[in-house]
Amino acid sequence: MGKLKKIIISDWITENGKSHQNVPLFWQKFGPEIGTAPIVLVNHALTGNSNVAGENGWWNALIGKNKTIDTNDFTVIAFNIPGNGFNGEYENLIHNYKDFTAKDIAQIFWQGLIALKIENLFAIIGGSLGGGIAWEMAALHPTKIENLIPVATDWKATDWVIANVWIQDQILNNSDNPISDARIHAMLLYRTPQSLGLKFNREKPAGEIRFLIETWLLHHGEKLQNRFRLASYKLMNHLLKTVDISKNYQSFEAVANEIQANIHVIAVDSDLFFIPQENRETVSSLQQTKSNIFYHEIKSIHGHDAFLIEFEQLSKIIQPIFNTQKQPSYVTQN
Structure with missing residues (x-):
C-alpha cells in the first residue's frame, strides 16, 4: 500500500466564490518515483478512496506490478476527495457540502498535481463519480492529458x-x-x-x-x-449531480473539442444509473469533429457496479492504452 501523504492547499476558491485556506489533500503513490515514469491519475468513486492498489486496493485487479496498469512502468497517483474521511480527518468544508461541485474537486486535484511538480498526465481514469471528475479535469486543462478514460459515468448529470x-x-x-x-x-x-x-x-x-x-x-x-x-x-x-463540463460554454461539443486527449468512453450495457445510451450519443456527436474519441462497452448483467466486477473485460479494453508506456509521454516541472 502506498503511504498516505498530505498536501496543504493554501488558497482554494470554489466556483461560487467561497475561499478555503489550508485544505488538506491526502494522496497515495504506487510505483516509481514521480518524474521517472509516465503518470496515471486514478479518481475514486463515491465511497472509494486513494487506496487503489496493493493487498486491499479496491482496483488491485487492474493496478499493480504486472497488472494492466503496471506499477513497474507507471507512477500511479490517487487523491482522496477532501471530506471523504479516508485520512481520519473531516474538513470543515463538508458541513457546507452544497457549496461544492465536481469542478471544484477537479481544480483542487490539479492544484495537488502542481504541488507534486506534475504538469502532464499519461492518463486519467475514474469510475462513476471519479470519471465525472476526470471529465471536469480534462475540461479545465484540455492539453495536459494524453488519455482520458471515464468509466461508467458521464460528462454531465442527467435528470x-x-x-x-x-x-x-x-x-x-x-x-x-x-x-x-x-x-x-x-x-x-x-x-x-x-x-x-x-x-x-x-x-x-x-x-x-x-x-x-x-x-x-x-x-x-x-x-x-x-x-x-x-x-x-x-x-x-x-x-454527483454537479458534473457538467458544458457549464459556462456554448455547448458540450465546444468544450470537448478543446480536449486534446484520446478519449476512451467506457460504458456498461446494463448500467441503470449512467445509462449507456447517453455515452453512445456523446461519442457519436464528438466523432463528427474528433478522430480520437472511442466507445467501449462492458457486457454484464451486473449493472453500474460492473466496473468493479468485470475486471477481465475492463482490462482487455484498456490494455492497448497502457501498452504504450515506453513512449516519452510524461513531463514534470523543473
Whole structure:
C-alpha cells in the first residue's frame, strides 16, 4: 500500500466564490518515483478512496506490478476527495457540502498535481463519480492529458442522476438510520433485477424472516455505516449531480473539442444509473469533429457496479492504452 501523504492547499476558491485556506489533500503513490515514469491519475468513486492498489486496493485487479496498469512502468497517483474521511480527518468544508461541485474537486486535484511538480498526465481514469471528475479535469486543462478514460459515468448529470441524488439526499437528511437506508436504496441503482435474481433466486432460508436479498441489502447498509461518516456521504452524493463540463460554454461539443486527449468512453450495457445510451450519443456527436474519441462497452448483467466486477473485460479494453508506456509521454516541472 502506498503511504498516505498530505498536501496543504493554501488558497482554494470554489466556483461560487467561497475561499478555503489550508485544505488538506491526502494522496497515495504506487510505483516509481514521480518524474521517472509516465503518470496515471486514478479518481475514486463515491465511497472509494486513494487506496487503489496493493493487498486491499479496491482496483488491485487492474493496478499493480504486472497488472494492466503496471506499477513497474507507471507512477500511479490517487487523491482522496477532501471530506471523504479516508485520512481520519473531516474538513470543515463538508458541513457546507452544497457549496461544492465536481469542478471544484477537479481544480483542487490539479492544484495537488502542481504541488507534486506534475504538469502532464499519461492518463486519467475514474469510475462513476471519479470519471465525472476526470471529465471536469480534462475540461479545465484540455492539453495536459494524453488519455482520458471515464468509466461508467458521464460528462454531465442527467435528470435521472439528479433525481436519484435528490432522493439520496432526502434519505440522508430525514432518515433515523441515514447511511444504512441511503446505501440500501443506492444498491438498487448499482445492480440490476437480473443480477439480483441470479444471485438470490427469491430464496429465504428456513426459519428466517427475511429473504436473502433483504439480508444482503441490510449487510451493505451496515457495512458502509461502519466505515463512512454521514457528512462525507452527503458531500459525495451531492457532487454527483454537479458534473457538467458544458457549464459556462456554448455547448458540450465546444468544450470537448478543446480536449486534446484520446478519449476512451467506457460504458456498461446494463448500467441503470449512467445509462449507456447517453455515452453512445456523446461519442457519436464528438466523432463528427474528433478522430480520437472511442466507445467501449462492458457486457454484464451486473449493472453500474460492473466496473468493479468485470475486471477481465475492463482490462482487455484498456490494455492497448497502457501498452504504450515506453513512449516519452510524461513531463514534470523543473
